[in-house]
Amino acid sequence: MKRKFLFALYQTPRGKLLQSMEAQYLKRCITVSCKQTQLQIGGLDWESEFVDCSLYRNYVILDGKGMGDSHALKVNAKAFNLPIQTESMDLVIIPHMLEFDAQRFRTMREVHRVLKPGGELVILNFNSLSLYVRLQFLWDKKIGESWHAHFVTRSRLSDWLKLLNFEILHSAEFGLDTFTIRHGGFSAPINSMFSMAYGIKAVKRQYSLIPLTPAKSGKTRLAAANVGLESNLQKTGK
Numbered sequence: 001m002k003r004k005f006l007f008a009l010y011q012t013p014r015g016k017l018l019q020s021m022e023a024q025y026l027k028r029c030i031t032v033s034c035k036q037t038q039l040q041i042g043g044l045d046w047e048s049e050f051v052d053c054s055l056y057r058n059y060v061i062l063d064g065k066g067m068g069d070s071h072a073l074k075v076n077a078k079a080f081n082l083p084i085q086t087e088s089m090d091l092v093i094i095p096h097m098l099e100f101d102a103q104r105f106r107t108m109r110e111v112h113r114v115l116k117p118g119g120e121l122v123i124l125n126f127n128s129l130s131l132y133v134r135l136q137f138l139w140d141k142k143i144g145e146s147w148h149a150h151f152v153t154r155s156r157l158s159d160w161l162k163l164l165n166f167e168i169l170h171s172a173e174f175g176l177d178t179f180t181i182r183h184g185g186f187s188a189p190i191n192s193m194f195s196m197a198y199g200i201k202a203v204k205r206q207y208s209l210i211p212l213t214p215a216k217s218g219k220t221r222l223a224a225a226n227v228g229l230e231s232n233l234q235k236t237g238k
Contacts, residue, residue: 003042003100014132014176018196021179022124023049025172026093029122029201034058036090039114041079041107042097043067060084080106084114095124096197098157099150105160112164117206121166124199125152127174133196154198158185166202173198 009015027050032038034056040047043063053059053071061068062075062082077083080103092111098104111121126133128151154171161168170183173195 003096006096006100009133014196017177018174019046020049021174022095022197022199025174025179025181025199026050026095026122026124029093029120029199030091032090032120037088038091038093039082039084039089040068040072040093040095041111042095043069044095045069047072079103080110082110082114086113087116087119089114089119090116091120091122093122096126098123098152099126104152108160108164112166112204115204117204119204120169121202121204122199123157123202124197125157126197127195128153130194130196157200161200161202165205165207167205169201169203171198171200 010019023046030038030051035058037058038051038056038060040059040061043061043066045067047053047059047061047069051059051069053069056072058073059069060073060075062077062079064076064078066074066076068074075083079097079101092115094107094111098107101107115121158168168185170181171185172179172181174197175195
């Protein structure tokens with residue numbers, strides 16, 4: 001599936017509402033300072049709605065077609081082979097790119113590599129249970145590929161994050177005209193059937209192994225009971 005499906009969806013009435021809600025959500029998720037480094041995988045051309053790239057001078061957008069805000073730094077490369085130094089990013093944003101990435105798990109590994117310990121990750125994905133997104137997908141007659149081959153379910157994304165030592169801080173469900181944020185993991189599937197998309201914010205945890213050394217067994221010192229008894233008798237004058 002080509003990413004042009006995303007931009008075609010944004011032109012629909014509900015798609016415009018989704019774009020507005022996602023912009024509000026991304027704006028809330030960007031909590032790092034302007035002096036820290038941020039990476040966005042996949043340009044949107046409406047980054048100005050959630051970040052001021054003239055203020056965030058270290059905001060980098062990776063896009064093969066050069067899309068994205070003109071004030072941001074641009075990188076033309078593959079997401080599964082990021083030309084970025086290891087543990088150099090404070091924040092990574094992936095807005096609707098995993099659905100269109102055939103190497104998406106390799107991309108997730110690369111994201112884990114470039115993020116600093118304690119760095120934050122924000123992901124936006126389509127809801128595979130959404131009837132509206134499904135109908136829009138089927139309406140595009142130029143797409144002749146299967147539905148299940150691209151859209152990433154919540155459970156699969158959660159498994160990937162756990163495998164890569166990410167902790168989910170909160171998740172979001174984008175409904176018809178509003179979005180809700182839930183701290184922790186995702187809500188039950190029955191509560192998200194009417195949402196068009198979902199988002200997550202996670203943090204990279206770094207666990208260090210502490211080597212265990214064998215405990216040294218020292219000699220136990222025993223005090224003679226009769227010595228203590230004699231000293232007590234002398235004090236009492238007995």
